[in-house]
Amino acid sequence: MKPEEVIAFARERGAKMVDLKFIDMPGMWQHFTIPMSELKPNVFEEGLNFDGSSIRGWRAINESDMTVKPDPKTAKIDPFMEVPTLSLICDVVHPDTHEPYERDPRQIAKKAIAYLQSTGIADTAYFGPEAEFFIFDDVRYDQSSNGAFYQVDSDEATWNSGRDENGRNLGYKPRAKEGYFPALPSDTLHDLRTEICLEMEKLGMEVERQHHEVATAGQCEINFRFDTMVDVADKQMWFKYIVKNVARRHGKSATFMPKPIFGDNGSGMHTHMSLWKKGEPLFAGDRYAGLSDTALHFIGGILKHADALCAITNPSTNSYKRLVPGFEAPIRLAYSYRNRSAAIRIPNSGTNPKAKRIEFRTPDPSCNPYLAFAAMLMAGIDGVLNKVNPGSPLDKDIYGLPPEEAAKVPSVPKTLDEAIMNLRKNHDFLLKGEVFSEDMLNTWLDYKYDKEIIPMQQRPSPYEFYLYYDL
Numbered sequence: 001m002k003p004e005e006v007i008a009f010a011r012e013r014g015a016k017m018v019d020l021k022f023i024d025m026p027g028m029w030q031h032f033t034i035p036m037s038e039l040k041p042n043v044f045e046e047g048l049n050f051d052g053s054s055i056r057g058w059r060a061i062n063e064s065d066m067t068v069k070p071d072p073k074t075a076k077i078d079p080f081m082e083v084p085t086l087s088l089i090c091d092v093v094h095p096d097t098h099e100p101y102e103r104d105p106r107q108i109a110k111k112a113i114a115y116l117q118s119t120g121i122a123d124t125a126y127f128g129p130e131a132e133f134f135i136f137d138d139v140r141y142d143q144s145s146n147g148a149f150y151q152v153d154s155d156e157a158t159w160n161s162g163r164d165e166n167g168r169n170l171g172y173k174p175r176a177k178e179g180y181f182p183a184l185p186s187d188t189l190h191d192l193r194t195e196i197c198l199e200m201e202k203l204g205m206e207v208e209r210q211h212h213e214v215a216t217a218g219q220c221e222i223n224f225r226f227d228t229m230v231d232v233a234d235k236q237m238w239f240k241y242i243v244k245n246v247a248r249r250h251g252k253s254a255t256f257m258p259k260p261i262f263g264d265n266g267s268g269m270h271t272h273m274s275l276w277k278k279g280e281p282l283f284a285g286d287r288y289a290g291l292s293d294t295a296l297h298f299i300g301g302i303l304k305h306a307d308a309l310c311a312i313t314n315p316s317t318n319s320y321k322r323l324v325p326g327f328e329a330p331i332r333l334a335y336s337y338r339n340r341s342a343a344i345r346i347p348n349s350g351t352n353p354k355a356k357r358i359e360f361r362t363p364d365p366s367c368n369p370y371l372a373f374a375a376m377l378m379a380g381i382d383g384v385l386n387k388v389n390p391g392s393p394l395d396k397d398i399y400g401l402p403p404e405e406a407a408k409v410p411s412v413p414k415t416l417d418e419a420i421m422n423l424r425k426n427h428d429f430l431l432k433g434e435v436f437s438e439d440m441l442n443t444w445l446d447y448k449y450d451k452e453i454i455p456m457q458q459r460p461s462p463y464e465f466y467l468y469y470d471l
Helices: 003-012 041-046 105-119 190-202 229-249 293-313 369-385 416-425 428-434 438-458 462-468
Strands: 017-023 029-035 048-051 065-070 085-093 124-136 138-144 147-153 207-212 219-224 253-255 269-277 335-337 344-346 358-360
Touching: 003 041, 003 085, 017 065, 017 105, 041 065, 085 105, 105 229, 105 369, 105 428, 124 147, 124 229, 124 369, 138 253, 190 207, 190 219, 190 229, 219 229, 229 253, 229 369, 269 293, 269 369, 293 344, 293 358, 293 369, 293 416, 293 438, 369 428, 416 438, 428 438
Parallel strands: 017 085, 335 344
Antiparallel strands: 017 029, 048 065, 065 085, 124 219, 124 253, 124 269, 138 147, 207 219, 269 358, 344 358
């Protein structure tokens, strides 16, 4: 839509306010709201100023002025605001030059696509994320100088099978690691997921399926149709927004935290990718699993840089509590056809070359989708440009490999600290085409150390009291 069409769209739907959304570096939407009367066509060109010093990882207070420019093609009516409100996703630019702000994740994703096109490899990158999540009935946590705790609960959790529930207990609670696809009444969240799907469809998202996931305590998955990279990152943000707000509507709480429950599967974000040029798919060919050389080299780039990519695709200290043996997490950096134990799976997509794609299974939904997708794309481009050989596929159950054989297969980092060190040593591939900047990467690395890694290292945990208090 053009700016004038956006304004007409909003008025036709009775919008009284306009919500301007943009994303911070960690990956949360930020927003401010203006009256509909303030939305003039010039706003789309000139933007609106805000205080960038209060946004995590952004400007210092002595250079705090920043500008958001609404993207007219992102116009939607927000389904959760009481007063009819037009929602616009914005790009962030410098207020004086209107040049893209180098720390704005959405601008970085746009630059990654521009770089892809400049190489001549392809003109389009399709991405399809599959983000898992939990829906809890109660969540509590606190951290102080003399105490710390967390507690989550779900009416369908296996640990509540013996709970007094108003004088009775009806059971039907999925056991740990046995929550995949159970029908009603064990699946208590079916109707809620359906409501999420319907809200997604109202906003133009094509829903493919919804189901309960493996873990007990309300783990879910809803898949929506793949799209071009920046557009699918926009949709991923809307998806998380819808999931959280529908859950809240019903007095529940949704989280995309990778590992909120000990002893059961965590939440991943398996990401499907393919490259196209002039309307033709580039990943279909006559090599292994029906792939082309381009696809194999793209895989080679992902595997080559995976230990550094994890600092962006698995960006939380909690991410690495998911990436451990025993819970179907892809910790070995290998590729394989139809094999969900490998970090990169080539799905059995039939004979249609347009369906040929790869699936990177390591990422999790705590990531910033714009940064994660851009980084994955840059790694793949590096693989194609340098014809990186991915090595031989590993066509066996990698989870069941004997220790001596498993040790020969590279692994993902064991901690965020390790991933960050890998990214410090290996990030030149992200700088190509000025997609990522040294300033942005240094800010990201410093933020992770200062705000997450060091504070986590310095705090005693409840389990440490369990282990050591009586020594």
